[in-house]
């Protein structure tokens with residue numbers, strides 16, 4: 255049934271979110287946005303940072319009023335008054351850094367992707383279970399109000415039988431960006447592709463069949479990939495990601511009864527339109543385009559999970575991160591992309 259209004263997003267009540275004491279590993283570009291979101295939007299505490307460079311760590315600490323700076327991650331992890339660690343290093347550091355943090359018994363928030371591949375991710379999942387701590391992929395869009403509303407529309411069956419998901423995510427990067435660096439597991443898949451495949455498996459579940467084509471970029475990394483996923487519920491996902499150009503970055507989720515069209519970039523804060531297949535009914539979601547401020551939702555959800563004694567997020571369980579990586583593994587197998595760590 256087409257709703258009379260869009261549902262209200264279900265988010266943790268502020269009184270149920272404990273203020274965790276956080277440490278950060280890798281104070282780079284996204285860590286800076288994360289720290290700002292925590293400082294300006296939440297009551298989470300930033301207490302330590304670990305950088306390979308004392309000078310860089312110090313500058314970050316001064317900017318965000320962080321008391322302790324480390325150049326040795328193990329020393330930071332030995333702090334008794336540290337509850338959680340946010341890992342914001344490049345992709346191929348997520349697994350080794352994640353192992354360290356989990357072994358130290360700290361709750362662990364790992365930037366996307368959780369690891370390079372499903373094998374590494376499985377090891378992180380097993381270690382988190384052994385240690386009895388929360389481990390979560392920082393798939394920030396999943397925790398935002400817009401995605402909460404989309405989840406509810408899908409759970410309520412508003413779209414009817416799902417048939418088609420179409421999404422693209424292309425961004426132009428200058429050649430000096432880490433995304434072109436083979437030594438840092440470059441290429442679009444683990445960066446931009448996370449959003450595409452994450453949306454596809456969230457909506458359609460595990461694909462039964464995958465067909466992918468790739469095109470290399472100078473420097474040896476993949477430059478673009480196009481993917482067709484067919485799902486058990488009959489839905490087809492048609493996905494493209496590229497480092498060569500900016501693309502609109504919209505997404506369409508089409509069902510028998512209604513269709514959702516998400517403005518680009520679909521994973522970031524922005525509008526979407528829900529339109530009925532018959533009768534011309536339309537509902538529109540609008541919100542401020544405050545992209546990086548919305549990193550606060552992943553931190554608050556994470557803290558809420560810790561407060562509830564959960565070791566896996568109900569919104570972004572590790573099983574979903576693993577499924578996303580296993581789809582990427584298959585795409586990479588078909589297009590011939592092997593990371594250095596896998597050789």
Ligand SMILES: NC(=O)c1ccc[n+]([C@@H]2O[C@H](COP(=O)([O-])OP(=O)(O)OC[C@H]3O[C@@H](n4cnc5c(N)ncnc54)[C@H](OP(=O)(O)O)[C@@H]3O)[C@@H](O)[C@H]2O)c1
Nearest residue numbers: 280281282283284285305306310342343344345365366367
């Ligand atoms: N959620 C999002 O919207 C979003 C957006 C962008 C990126 N990300 C994810 O966040 C991760 C980091 O991306 P970023 O763009 O923030 O990268 P970045 O600016 O290069 O920052 C990564 C930081 O990791 C540290 N690091 C440790 N080992 C390194 C190495 N071998 N090479 C380079 N840096 C190293 C560096 O800090 P020190 O030099 O201080 O040690 C560096 O500043 C990626 O996995 C990416 O997928 C998420």
